[in-house]
Amino acid sequence: MGPEYEATADQYQADDHDHHGAPSGIKRWLFSTNHKDIGTMYLVFSLLMFFVGGTMIMIVRAELFQPGLQFVDPAFFNQMTTMHGLVMVFGAIMPAFVGLANWMIPMMVGAPDMALPRMNNWSFWLLPVGFTFLVATLFMPGGAPAAGWTMYPPLVLQTGDAFPFLVFAVHILGASSIMGAINIIVTIMNMRAPKMTLLKMPLFVWTWFITAFLLLAAMPVFAGAVTMLLFDQYFGTHFFNAAGGGDPVMFQHIFWFFGHPEVYIMILPAFGIVSEIIPTFARKPLFGYNSMVYATASIAVLSFIVWAHHMFTVGMPLAAELFFMFSTMLIAVPTGVKVFNWIATMWRGSMTFETPMLFSLAFVFLFTIGGFSGLMLAITPVDFQYHDTYFVVAHFHYVLVPGSLFGIMAGVYYWLPKWTGHVVDEKLAKTHFWLSAIFVNITFFPQHFLGLAGMPRRIPDYSTQFADFNMMSSLGAFGFGLSQLLFVYIVYRTVKGGEKASSEVWDNPKGLEWTVPSPAPHHTFETAPELR
Amino acid sequence: MDHTHDKYYIPHGSHWPVVGSCALFMMLGGFAVYLNGAAIGGTVSLIGLALLVVMLAGWFGTVIAESMSDCYNSQVDKSFRMGMMWFIFSEVMFFAAFFGALFYARQLVIPWLGGEGTKFMTNLMLWPGFEALWPSNGPAHAGGEFETMAAAGLPAINTAILLSSSVTITIAHHALKNGNRLLLNLGVLVTVILGFSFIFLQATEYMHAYSELNLKLSTGIYGSTFFVLTGFHGLHVTIGAIFLTVIWFRVLRGHFTPQKHFAFEAAAWYWHFVDVVWLCLYFFVYWL
Numbered sequence: 100m101g102p103e104y105e106a107t108a109d110q111y112q113a114d115d116h117d118h119h120g121a122p123s124g125i126k127r128w129l130f131s132t133n134h135k136d137i138g139t140m141y142l143v144f145s146l147l148m149f150f151v152g153g154t155m156i157m158i159v160r161a162e163l164f165q166p167g168l169q170f171v172d173p174a175f176f177n178q179m180t181t182m183h184g185l186v187m188v189f190g191a192i193m194p195a196f197v198g199l200a201n202w203m204i205p206m207m208v209g210a211p212d213m214a215l216p217r218m219n220n221w222s223f224w225l226l227p228v229g230f231t232f233l234v235a236t237l238f239m240p241g242g243a244p245a246a247g248w249t250m251y252p253p254l255v256l257q258t259g260d261a262f263p264f265l266v267f268a269v270h271i272l273g274a275s276s277i278m279g280a281i282n283i284i285v286t287i288m289n290m291r292a293p294k295m296t297l298l299k300m301p302l303f304v305w306t307w308f309i310t311a312f313l314l315l316a317a318m319p320v321f322a323g324a325v326t327m328l329l330f331d332q333y334f335g336t337h338f339f340n341a342a343g344g345g346d347p348v349m350f351q352h353i354f355w356f357f358g359h360p361e362v363y364i365m366i367l368p369a370f371g372i373v374s375e376i377i378p379t380f381a382r383k384p385l386f387g388y389n390s391m392v393y394a395t396a397s398i399a400v401l402s403f404i405v406w407a408h409h410m411f412t413v414g415m416p417l418a419a420e421l422f423f424m425f426s427t428m429l430i431a432v433p434t435g436v437k438v439f440n441w442i443a444t445m446w447r448g449s450m451t452f453e454t455p456m457l458f459s460l461a462f463v464f465l466f467t468i469g470g471f472s473g474l475m476l477a478i479t480p481v482d483f484q485y486h487d488t489y490f491v492v493a494h495f496h497y498v499l500v501p502g503s504l505f506g507i508m509a510g511v512y513y514w515l516p517k518w519t520g521h522v523v524d525e526k527l528a529k530t531h532f533w534l535s536a537i538f539v540n541i542t543f544f545p546q547h548f549l550g551l552a553g554m555p556r557r558i559p560d561y562s563t564q565f566a567d568f569n570m571m572s573s574l575g576a577f578g579f580g581l582s583q584l585l586f587v588y589i590v591y592r593t594v595k596g597g598e599k600a601s602s603e604v605w606d607n608p609k610g611l612e613w614t615v616p617s618p619a620p621h622h623t624f625e626t627a628p629e630l631r
Numbered sequence: 632m633d634h635t636h637d638k639y640y641i642p643h644g645s646h647w648p649v650v651g652s653c654a655l656f657m658m659l660g661g662f663a664v665y666l667n668g669a670a671i672g673g674t675v676s677l678i679g680l681a682l683l684v685v686m687l688a689g690w691f692g693t694v695i696a697e698s699m700s701d702c703y704n705s706q707v708d709k710s711f712r713m714g715m716m717w718f719i720f721s722e723v724m725f726f727a728a729f730f731g732a733l734f735y736a737r738q739l740v741i742p743w744l745g746g747e748g749t750k751f752m753t754n755l756m757l758w759p760g761f762e763a764l765w766p767s768n769g770p771a772h773a774g775g776e777f778e779t780m781a782a783a784g785l786p787a788i789n790t791a792i793l794l795s796s797s798v799t800i801t802i803a804h805h806a807l808k809n810g811n812r813l814l815l816n817l818g819v820l821v822t823v824i825l826g827f828s829f830i831f832l833q834a835t836e837y838m839h840a841y842s843e844l845n846l847k848l849s850t851g852i853y854g855s856t857f858f859v860l861t862g863f864h865g866l867h868v869t870i871g872a873i874f875l876t877v878i879w880f881r882v883l884r885g886h887f888t889p890q891k892h893f894a895f896e897a898a899a900w901y902w903h904f905v906d907v908v909w910l911c912l913y914f915f916v917y918w919l
């Protein structure tokens with residue numbers, strides 16, 4: 100089976116141009132109800148946050164360049180690691196995916212816009228509020244939050260004036276995510292063109308659909324967790340205080356009940372993106388479309404029963420250790436199905452290696468490395484040794500950087516011509532790819548060895564035998580960070596000008612988005628496209 | 632706007648979301664400053680809250696006006712319905728976090744602190760003499776001796792109130808569908824009155840707990856879960872009752888027809904949701 104569609108492009112085009120274009124000035128952005136404009140704002144915001152979070156981690160890597168303390172004091176170091184995590188997760192990766200969803204989902208399902216356009220605007224405009232709170236904490240008495248992005252009590256309760264701002268930032272970002280998720284669910288359920296049945300939807304739409312349910316179920320729990328922290332701090336409750344009959348470990352359970360689905364929120368849409376791109380450049384339909392959908396759904400369901408694999412060392416009962424070990428390993432099965440399908444799609448395809456494809460290929464290989472290290476960590480007795488070491492840092496950066504981030508980059512290179520009407524300079528883009536792919540490995544591969552040898556994470560100093568690998572990792576990080584400036588330049592250049600892109604852009608890509616002109620007009624599919 | 636009949640209505644620009652963001656910025660930012668000990672934050676927070684109310688009135692006012700001028704076709708109506716349902720689902724998950732905390736504390740933490748299984752030494756070394764019993768305010772007896780709220784008194788009356796309000800809103804719904812305007816009007820009115828009575832009795836109950844039972848927010852894990860669960864529920868009842876009040880005024884103005892009355896149903900769904908949460912609360916918090 101799989102998706103099969105072809106819209107009548109002329110029917111659509113005749114309909115469009117008599118309509119209003121974009122309003123002008125600042126109001127266009129502040130008051131926007133247009134999914135493309137809102138998508139653009141999300142993407143630009145996320146790029147900005149990517150550099151804010153990136154700058155913070157450059158400070159961390161500079162400090163870790165050599166053993167001993169050289170540039171920053173340990174308190175500030177902790178603030179940087181904490182803020183880096185929060186900014187990257189909630190400011191860079193998640194908004195980038197929502198931006199892509201905004202731009203692409205209505206076009207991919209043949210809808211005139213998102214289902215609830217005003218709420219869509221609010222979902223975006225809450226982000227600047229949340230991040231003003233978060234970034235402002237850097238300048239407050241006591242400094243920014245420094246207890247890690249996981250905010251474990253009792254440590255996090257030692258945060259200074261930043262504490263309530265941290266909690267409220269989480270509330271606001273959570274509200275934004277929930278509204279965004281509702282919008283995506285409703286758009287997909289209610290706005291599809293006639294004949295676009297569920298199992299004809301592009302995989303990017305499918306993965307986002309499932310992600311939106313994860314968001315709906317996980318974000319409110321996170322809001323609840325930080326609310327309990329706030330009450331413990333200011334209103335005398337004892338949720339996480341053993342003296343009053345509470346338990347700090349209870350916070351970890353509630354946090355990771357959100358936290359593990361959250362990591363899948365950050366990867367499922369990337370699965371969708373590479374599932375769009377690989378068939379285009381392998382010139383073959385996606386292998387096992389249905390199994391991709393079922394695999395994504397089972398990953399999502401399983402992600403709610405594995406959370407305590409983050410807590411193997413806190414002293415859970417044996418039964419819990421075993422349950423969470425086996426349920427975690429079970430997730431590797433649907434994940435394996437996906438990797439198999441991507442490879443089978445490429446098998447005997449007539450492949451070409453344009454930038455989106457390069458990023459997707461790197462995604463498949465490097466994400467899989469991260470999946471394997473995840474499997475190692477899933478083995479409880481093994482995790483006793485690896486927990487809270489650089490091995491964990493290596494694991495989640497392999498799934499998040501060449502995983503989620505490369506997925507986003509692949510998507511941007513794939514659809515940028517559709518957004519801007521200009522072809523991307525392949526030479527520059529490929530340079531960006533190779534620099535990123537090489538530096539990401541220089542940065543994170545050595546961290547596996549550091550972790551196996553016992554270097555703890557979140558500590559500004561280390562013992563001298565870790566010096567070489569740390570220096571290597573820092574050099575890789577600086578290289579990676581600098582390479583991303585090239586990305587900004589490429590995007591800027593493509594927005595400003597360049598060779599005109601055709602509506603198909605690539606060689607016979609599948610999907611409704613390629614039936615509208617490039618750049619996509621301000622309003623698309625005001626009447627639903629006819630599907631074959 | 633009549634040309635939009637067959638088309639999905641897409642509003643062109645709205646300033647309310649940005650106003651809402653400013654409102655939340657002031658409300659929560661001000662509250663954070665207040666919590667850090669500067670009184671001015673409280674004032675800013677209240678101004679933010681007022682602005683939030685203005686925003687909600689303005690935003691919903693726009694939507695009502697659009698709805699009354701027939702901008703919304705049945706597809707838009709369906710979007711609203713789905714949106715509301717999934718919003719309620721997210722609210723359910725919010726409560727799930729606190730119920731989860733209650734179950735975890737009661738079933739695991741208290742027995743562990745009492746030395747169950749492998750935690751024997753923990754109990755002996757850290758909390759000698761602590762016995763695992765529920766209700767508990769922990770080994771340090773946080774907040775001192777206390778009594779629990781009896782399930783039979785006010786809470787039972789409140790349960791009856793909420794249950795009957797669920798009936799009255801359903802009667803109103805049927806009346807709406809049958810075009811019986813008088814019964815609709817009365818049904819909503821009675822529901823609103825029952826809703827606010829619930830809130831009043833809940834406040835009375837809190838005062839009783841504080842002044843006579845020495846049961847406070849700071850009464851260890853029992854007080855924490857009791858007040859946070861019932862408090863957030865009470866907040867939701869308040870929101871639901873205000874929502875229903877607005878619906879009542881719209882009923883008076885004849886806004887709803889037997890075919891088209893999404894807002895009414897949204898309010899009714901929300902009301903059933905707070906009702907179900909209450910039943911769980913009554914069972915797990917007061918009764919067991």
Ligand code: HEM
Binds near residue numbers: 471
């Ligand atoms: C094959 C699938 C996966 C398995 C079996 C797995 C397993 C694990 C385990 C057991 C840990 C805890 C290690 C420890 O703290 O000792 C962990 C940590 C982590 N994983 Fe994964 N994982 C998988 C996929 C992913 C994906 C797809 C992402 C995100 C895109 C991700 C992000 C993370 C993060 C962020 C952490 C560390 C959180 C922290 O402590 O700060 N993982 N993983």
Ligand SMILES: [Cu+2]
Binds near residue numbers: 358359405408409
């Ligand atoms: Cu996990």
